[in-house]
Amino acid sequence: MRNIEKFYENTKNAMPHDNIKKFVEMKTKTGNAIDLGCGAGRDTIFLIKNNWNVTAIDREDTKKIIEANLNTDDLKKLKFMCQNFENIKLEKNDLIVSNFSIPFCSKNYFNDFWNKIVNSINSGRILCREFFWIKRYMGINKRKYGIFI
Numbered sequence: 001m002r003n004i005e006k007f008y009e010n011t012k013n014a015m016p017h018d019n020i021k022k023f024v025e026m027k028t029k030t031g032n033a034i035d036l037g038c039g040a041g042r043d044t045i046f047l048i049k050n051n052w053n054v055t056a057i058d059r060e061d062t063k064k065i066i067e068a069n070l071n072t073d074d075l076k077k078l079k080f081m082c083q084n085f086e087n088i089k090l091e092k093n094d095l096i097v098s099n100f101s102i103p104f105c106s107k108n109y110f111n112d113f114w115n116k117i118v119n120s121i122n123s124g125r126i127l128c129r130e131f132f133w134i135k136r137y138m139g140i141n142k143r144k145y146g147i148f149i
Helices: 003-011 018-025 042-049 063-067 107-120 139-145
Strands: 032-036 053-058 078-082 093-099 121-130
Touching (some): 032 042, 042 053, 107 121
Parallel strands (some): 032 053, 032 093, 093 121
């Protein structure tokens, strides 16, 4: 079994990340969300169960893992896309979730990827993210990307 398959197996029933739970608790108006690097769907499933329409994107085909945790009505709120970040196409949305996934974009494509993220978010909406790599790509440029620590 590949490491990524082990990761999906270990996280397929995991609770959503804390930032997503806190976001939903804020009772923000629901809409369309994108979950970048959705993995086994922990955040995707939580958002759908809380009345969001979610486009779940991962470089591996994890659609069946996610679908196994959704009922018939929930499935209507899911769109899955198997894409890598270097060639990604993002629709307009109200929320982008990216927990620990952005660093999997090749450094050579990061500026284009970041611009696609920024341009896809509807005015007045939000990006929920967790980073583990600020220095790796951004370094002194973190203000350029709107990242403040």
